[in-house]
Amino acid sequence: MAMTQKRFPLFALFLCAMAMPTQAAMPVKAPPRPAVPAAAEAPVALLVDLSNGQVLHARNPDRRFMPASVTKVMTLYLAFELIEAGKLDxxxxxAMSPLIAREWRRKGSTMFLDAGEQVRVDDLLLGIANVSANDGAAVLAEGQAGSVAAWTAEMNATARRLGMAGSHFGTPNGWPDEGRTFTTAQDLVTLARAMLARHPDKFGYYIGRTGFDYKGITQINHDPMIGQVAGADGIKTGFTNESGFSYLGTAQRNGQRLALVLAGVENGRLRGRLARSYVEWGFTAFERQRLFDPGTVIGTARVQDGSALRVPLVARGAVSVNLLRGSDGPLRATIHYDGPLRAPLAQGEQVAVLEVTAPGMAPATIPLFTNEEIGAAGPLDRIINSIAGLFS
Known part of the structure; x- marks a missing residue:
């Protein structure tokens, strides 16, 4: 089926859906544009509004790099998936097997596990998330999958399901492996988005603590934003001599969540400074403009062989975009879907995306869902639809 695109000026949507006066869409003289973010100094940098998919800034977002301990975010995500599926408790x-002890005992960041030591999965996840425990990731991998190799195979299968086409994992913890483990900033944002969307409670419990106390040993979390940036709640730092300093982080304020990636930074102090200034720039350099209230019908999509010819489309919650302060170009919106859609359709199915663009602004893409159920066409429906199709 062909990709259907419905294009219209955004002010027309305002008039239809929100009954705003025409002059509300007129350009308004704005203050000068804010400076380029300091994170532009990093070899790889990406800042995304997870609420609408809008890229606020990007530098080499598809360049492959070695993620070091940021790899552990995939190990955590896979564990969350297995817990949700009832396959992990x-x-x-x-227990740390002799094999894992020989390879990973006290190797790099650690939670100080010893051969034969028994540990709860709950503690392993806390150690992996907050003190980057290499030994904890290896024990979890072998304990759940039977071997580290089997676990990494599951990591790669999960990455493929998420659409992380630029990533491959050779270890559960990101220890240097001659380049077999690599990722991209875009893929890491995809992973962060999936973790927050599918496992918000587990994210809130395991990730973003200031530290971790195990066996009477207290260690701090080296995340550069926790406790220093309002609304910051993780996710993971990484460092090896080969990869430099990297970071995947997120922060939420007033219902808006930003995710950022930095990679290839020269030192940890610079990484922290760039991360903090980057996310602050994202929250302050843009004017957040609400386009649609929750429940507003944004458009319709054509339906084939259904009890109705069209189905109304809505977003999950309010629809907002970020406009760089000082920009004054017109906004435009496009609804994209593979159409016509085939009935039957359940209410709440994601069938389209709304793309909002403006000069100098990266597109914002918002998923759209069916707002009502459309059954398969009966004999009478087919006759009515055929007649209506002659005049549409």
Whole structure:
């Protein structure tokens, strides 16, 4: 089926959906544009509004790099998926096998596990998330999948399902492996978005703590934003001599969540400074403009062989975009979907996306869902639809 595109000036949507006066869409003289973010100094930098998919700034977002310990975000995500599926229990006990002890005991960042030591999955996840425990990631991998190789195979299968085409994982913890483990900033944002969308409670419980106390040993979380940036809640830092300093982080304010990636930074102090200034720039350099209230019908999509010819489309919640302060170009919106859609359709199916663009602004893409159920066409429906199709 062909990709259907419905194009219209955004002010027309305002008039239809929100009954705003025409002059509301007129350009308004704005203050000068804010400076380019300091994170532009990093070899790889990406800042995305997760609420609408809008890229606020990007530098080499598809360049492959070695993620070091940021790899552990995929290990955490896979564990969250397995818990949700009933295949892994946080109360489950695992032990450090002699094989894992020989390879990973006290190697790099650690939660100080010893050969034969029993540990709860709950503690492994806390250690991986907050003190980057290499030994914890290896124990979890072997304990759940039977071997580290089997676990990394599951990591790669999960990456493929998420559409992380620029990523491959050779270890559960990101230890240097001659370049077999690599990713991109775009893929890491995809992973962060999936983790927050599918496992918000697990994210809130395991990720973003200031530290971790295990076996009487207290270690701090080296995340550069936690406790220093309002609304910051993780996710993971990384460093090896080969890869430099990297970071995947997120912060939320007033219902808006930003995700950022930095990679190839020269030192940890610079990484922290860039991360903090980057996310602050994202929250302050843009004017957030609400386009549609929750529940507003944004458009319709054509339906084939259904009890109705069209189905109304809505977003999940309010629709907003970020306009760089000082920009004054016209906004335009396009609804994209593979159409006509085939009935039957359940209410709440994601069938389209709304793309909002403006000069100098990266597109914002918002998923759209069916607002009502459309059944398969009966004999009478087919006759009515055929007649209506002659005049549409």
């Amino acid at each position: 946080p109360a489950q006990i695992m």
